[in-house]
Amino acid sequence: MTDDQREVVVYHSTDNEDVVLRSSERVARNLILNTSPSEVSELLETVRKIVLKIIENPDEEKYRKLRKNSKLLSNKILSKAGGRELMGWLGFESKDEIEPKIELRKLPNEKERLEAAIMWINSYKPRDKDAELSIRLPNGTSIRAGFSKHETIRDVLNYVERFHAPSLTGNIILSISRPLRKFESDDDLNLSLAQAALLPRAALLAIHADTQIRLSAAEQAAEEARRQALKEQAQARREQDEKERKLRQDKLNRKRDLIQQRADALRHFSSDREDKNERTEREKQRRLHSLHQQQFEEEEAEAKLLSYHQHNSQQDQDDLFSS
DSSP states (O other), rough: OOTTTTTOOOOOOTSOHHHHHHHHHHHHHHHHHSHHHHHHHHHHHHHHEEEEHHHOOOOOGTTTTTEETSSHHHIIISSSTHHHHHHHHHEEEEESSSSSSSEEEOOHHHHHHHHHHHHHHHHHHOOOSSEEEEEEEEEEEEEEEEEEEEEHHHHHHHHHHHHGGOOOOOOEEEEEEEEEEESSHHHTTTOTTTTTTSSSSEEEEETTTOOOOOOOOOHHHHHHHHHHHHHHHHHHHHHHHHHHHHHHHHHHHHHHHHHHHHHHHHHHHHHHHHHHHHHHHHHHHHHHHHHHHHHHHHHHHHHHHHHHHHHHHHHHHHHHHHH
16 A cells, blocks of 8 residues: 555544544654655644644634645655654545544543644654564554654554554564564564664564464575574684784784883893993992002101101201201
8 A cells, every 4th residue: 555545544442542642652653754854844833824724713624634646745745754654643535535634533521622732842852763564564554653763562562562562462472574573572672673683673563472484495494594694704703803803912922012012121221331330430449549548658758748747857966056
């Protein structure tokens, strides 16, 4: 079914359940599938004006019936991701008439519901969209929704169960066929979408827990080849990692050896310098001692010479006066 053929359906599970509160998450998860924030802003502003017209003119039927082929409705709302969900959330539904239309159903507390919708539109802030998921339900229909990479498989399953419960019976699980895998255990359900490798896009199956996923012979061969290729890639990656580890270790060892060599050279240089300094100091002390010894000897010789001269002078004087 193409987008042009899809109908706008009111989302509710019981007559007394608040559609506005129940379906806002589905609308939000579809709105973020648009590629441009400006598209979402334009869509929400167009819907806001439509809803305000209905609130301001509650008795005017023309504001409750919108022509599907009008450029405003077709180009700015229904052709955008989340547009049909948003109109269904508000209570619009498709009508097969001479001219195809969507019409706002008469629902309890209509004014309060529409005013609550206006408040939601005014406060809307886009969520993070890291994963765009297409989920095929057991009845064959498919839904699309945006999720953050931090959300889990359990969050996706809860979303499917909350908003598509009428089409689901029994114990439902999620699975993927490429590679073949069922998300059944608590560990599986607690995986983030990033950990489950479901980014940026993935196709999921919502199936009954006892459903066997069967592949054709060609698909089985392709799956086996894919698994073998993954094993070979993993082995090649391990070998490459080991090779790189050895290269890093060799480089580290060479660096350590170089550092050790520099340390040894510096130590030897310091030792040689200390030895040289010690020898220089010893030579200095020896020369100083020799200088002191020479000075002492010279002083002693001068003293002896002075004593000799004094002795001779005294003797001359004695000789002089004795004669």
